[in-house]
Amino acid sequence: MHITHAIPVYAPAWQFGGPVLSVSRLCEGLAAQGHYVKVITTNAGLPDLPSEQLGQPIQRNGVEVTYFPVDQASGTIHSRALNNALPTVLQGADLLHLSAIWQPLGIPIQREAWRLKIPVLHSLRGALGPYSRKRGWWKKIPYYFLQERPWLQRAAGLHVTTRQEQRELIGLGLHAPRHLLPNPIDLESLGPNPERGREFRAQLEIDPDSPLMLICGRQHHKKGLDLLPSVLSRMQSQPWQLLLVGSDEDGSGDALVTALRNAGLGGRVHSLGTQPAAALSAIYNAADLLLLPSRHENFGNVVIEALACGCAVAISEHTGVAEDLLDSAPPGFGAVLPRRSKAWATWLASWLSAPRRAGASGAEWASEHYSIPSISNRALEVYRNILQNSSDQSFLE
Numbered sequence: 001m002h003i004t005h006a007i008p009v010y011a012p013a014w015q016f017g018g019p020v021l022s023v024s025r026l027c028e029g030l031a032a033q034g035h036y037v038k039v040i041t042t043n044a045g046l047p048d049l050p051s052e053q054l055g056q057p058i059q060r061n062g063v064e065v066t067y068f069p070v071d072q073a074s075g076t077i078h079s080r081a082l083n084n085a086l087p088t089v090l091q092g093a094d095l096l097h098l099s100a101i102w103q104p105l106g107i108p109i110q111r112e113a114w115r116l117k118i119p120v121l122h123s124l125r126g127a128l129g130p131y132s133r134k135r136g137w138w139k140k141i142p143y144y145f146l147q148e149r150p151w152l153q154r155a156a157g158l159h160v161t162t163r164q165e166q167r168e169l170i171g172l173g174l175h176a177p178r179h180l181l182p183n184p185i186d187l188e189s190l191g192p193n194p195e196r197g198r199e200f201r202a203q204l205e206i207d208p209d210s211p212l213m214l215i216c217g218r219q220h221h222k223k224g225l226d227l228l229p230s231v232l233s234r235m236q237s238q239p240w241q242l243l244l245v246g247s248d249e250d251g252s253g254d255a256l257v258t259a260l261r262n263a264g265l266g267g268r269v270h271s272l273g274t275q276p277a278a279a280l281s282a283i284y285n286a287a288d289l290l291l292l293p294s295r296h297e298n299f300g301n302v303v304i305e306a307l308a309c310g311c312a313v314a315i316s317e318h319t320g321v322a323e324d325l326l327d328s329a330p331p332g333f334g335a336v337l338p339r340r341s342k343a344w345a346t347w348l349a350s351w352l353s354a355p356r357r358a359g360a361s362g363a364e365w366a367s368e369h370y371s372i373p374s375i376s377n378r379a380l381e382v383y384r385n386i387l388q389n390s391s392d393q394s395f396l397e
Helices: 018-032 080-089 106-115 130-134 137-154 163-168 194-204 225-235 252-262 277-286 301-308 322-328 341-353 359-370 372-390
Strands: 002-006 036-042 057-060 063-068 095-098 120-123 157-160 178-180 212-216 241-245 269-273 289-292 312-316 334-337
Touching: 002 018, 018 036, 018 063, 018 301, 018 372, 036 080, 063 080, 080 106, 095 106, 095 372, 106 120, 106 137, 120 137, 120 372, 130 137, 157 163, 157 372, 163 178, 163 322, 178 372, 194 277, 212 277, 212 301, 225 252, 225 341, 241 252, 241 277, 252 269, 277 301, 289 301, 301 312, 301 359, 312 322, 312 341, 322 334, 322 359, 334 341, 359 372
Parallel strands: 002 036, 002 095, 036 063, 095 120, 120 157, 157 178, 212 241, 212 289, 241 269, 289 312, 312 334
Antiparallel strands: 057 063
16 A cells, blocks of 8 residues: 655654654554555754755655755745645555644645545544634634635545544534544553663652652643642642653743642652653653643543553543543553542542552553554554545545
């Protein structure tokens, strides 16, 4: 199968967040199974990419990637070079898998795919969820109806990563079929490793017997960290520690640390900032409980990564993978909680009285449901379904 993926930014531009990680993992997983995978993207966020590589296909982990130069180094991503090359780079594709909601670059890509009669599967990745729509709504509403929606109506399919995301499309008037495909998680370097966890605690001088809670990932208003000071301040009599890992994007992390310090809990908090991927296994193995009280989380990669290392999780009900956990995760995975201080305080007090990690059963569940090979196989099923349904050109009507 010849699959072309299009995304405005691609690996190794990790600073752009989860979609870059998820798309690159999926492409590499498909290529590992022998399929021809081509990626068209830009050099946004990659200023050190050699100029002679721009506009030319290069191999990255088995995937043919063409990085086109952006027209400007900052702001909205545009690339005249990519637009001009579309008639050539899209030729021969059986299917186009696009990730470009709210990105003007996606419109000419869809237009050319339409002209070439290539079916398009558009990944939404939470961009049409209520949290995203409300941010800058005065710009997004007209753009959605004038630009995004007409092309979404012509898509052969809409890719959602969770049932939560699928429900969030209700009322938007979109008619294309929905295809549920979770994010692939790179689990090769993740797994239960108690010794590695103990070594990491020793490096940070954290008591090996104290329950260690973890906040991992970008710190932003969306993550709901402002719920935690009132919750944790009620737990002063219990000997917990808190580790923050990730970048503070809008002051949410600093606000949390300051509030805990004002409550006399500053000595329990450890902040590391962003860590390399190679350090994640040690971090998750050192922690006992991941905290994710998000206002909205389209999927929740860190939840699966933590479970893969046997770390329990406490997440808000607005996290995409919450339903999967409630449906099939083994007992002891942690909890899915409403975003209310009382609910979190009650559950956390109970957990701290007898701290328990998710252990091997949580790790096995994560591997079975979210590994790259597993999700790549599911993606192929989605692609074949789209191609079969599009064989009569009905998606062009």
